[in-house]
Amino acid sequence: MAKFTKTDNCKNCIDCNKKIPLFQLLSKAELTELNTSRYEVKFKAGETIFKQGTSATHLLILTSGLAKFYVEGVQEKQLIIRIIKPWEIVGQASLYFDNRHHYSIAALDDCTACFIEIGSFKKMIRQNPSFAEDFITQCTQKGVFSYEKMVSLSQKQMHGRIADGILYLSKKIYESNKFSLHLSRQDIADLTGMSKDSAIRILKEFHHEGIIELDGKNLNVLNVEQLERISETG
């Protein structure tokens, strides 16, 4: 079980101000108010942070570590929608809907998570229009991202989907061509909607063709352009 601990990552919401663009729109008084309702918990790699179907009372912000955001599909299969990085606000989907988590989140790494009570967050939305606007912007961006993901999952063949997955990790998550993966092969399969065996096969193929260099968890993208070409042609 996760330990309930105060950490040094984020002593106070007023500090978060610097890390989270959305919070820069809040006054010091508002940040102080958010701070009173927040608490922080540490999770070990593999632990579940949010479980699909449970009730949603708090929003989540990671202050360290990485997590996977996934939905539980048919026959125990997971579909990883995206990877969660520090300073991203997670939980919008449940905010005004039915107060249920419609997805699960699990730590890929040792994580520190800050939880913000939904009520106080909603209050900010009501009283601070700029905050509301920025929040809506984030929701709509996620919408566009979803459409692209649907196209990838439903219209591209395995090579295209793996290319999309690698490009996503490289550009959006690790922001580097060379990185040490937090995902297992099964996770990569769940991210790209295929069987683990197929994911391994395509990764190996890319490796042999010199598009990537993959040794265990160490991934090095050698030819971004070709990955992008594969992504576009499907």
Add this chain to the structure above:
Amino acid sequence: MAKFTKTDNCKNCIDCNKKIPLFQLLSKAELTELNTSRYEVKFKAGETIFKQGTSATHLLILTSGLAKFYVEGVQEKQLIIRIIKPWEIVGQASLYFDNRHHYSIAALDDCTACFIEIGSFKKMIRQNPSFAEDFITQCTQKGVFSYEKMVSLSQKQMHGRIADGILYLSKKIYESNKFSLHLSRQDIADLTGMSKDSAIRILKEFHHEGIIELDGKNLNVLNVEQLERISETG
């Protein structure tokens, strides 16, 4: 080309009040203000209402007819995300993002469309917190819908996807077990992420098994429970 016409469907935004829940949160003054920036256009079946990639200056509300909301994927293929009915507000995704349409909308039927200028809509969001909240609710609902769609597209086999498609049309769009389809077989394929030939095959199969009755465009869902079972098992 679409004719620019005033119609009787929606003479005034103040009437829309009755049809669109979101608009019930607006004061008469606010509705009047929205009304000044709106205009109405008729589209014939097949015409494009929004084209992916063009700039988004207005939100759309159908006052009559049906339309398909789709993204243009790889190799000219379309992925139909959902069907648009009258009194639903469309265009959120572009509102605060980059003012581009990230999807296309085409009339499936003769349609009457009401266009609301984005600026005046944004003003309502800033000045009316309840309006903003309700709007956010809609965005988050769409998010949850997207996750379910991704699971359907990526984890279910053709039978499950066709079942999902039929259930969606029956429950959400036509709100009846028996209806006259506005979609072509190709559209059904684009909605469920498969080839036209495969869609036809599965539909025929369902027909022969007595799950549905399908004659041309006339669809009658005979066994909802079985469709739901097929949807769940994938």
Add this chain to the structure above:
DNA sequence: AATACAAATCGACATTTGTCAACAAAAAAC
């Protein structure tokens, strides 16, 4: 009614993808 054209249908076949079993490698537990 005759024609033209698009949509729907179907079977045969090719390709893609998943499954399974066996094994190797790595990590965790002892």
Add this chain to the structure above:
DNA sequence: GTTTTTTGTTGACAAATGTCGATTTGTATT
């Protein structure tokens, strides 16, 4: 350091799905 367990890897095969061409049906036009 050894054992156990998990994770990764591979090939052979089976199942799912797409493609193609031929044919039929339906719809619009003359």
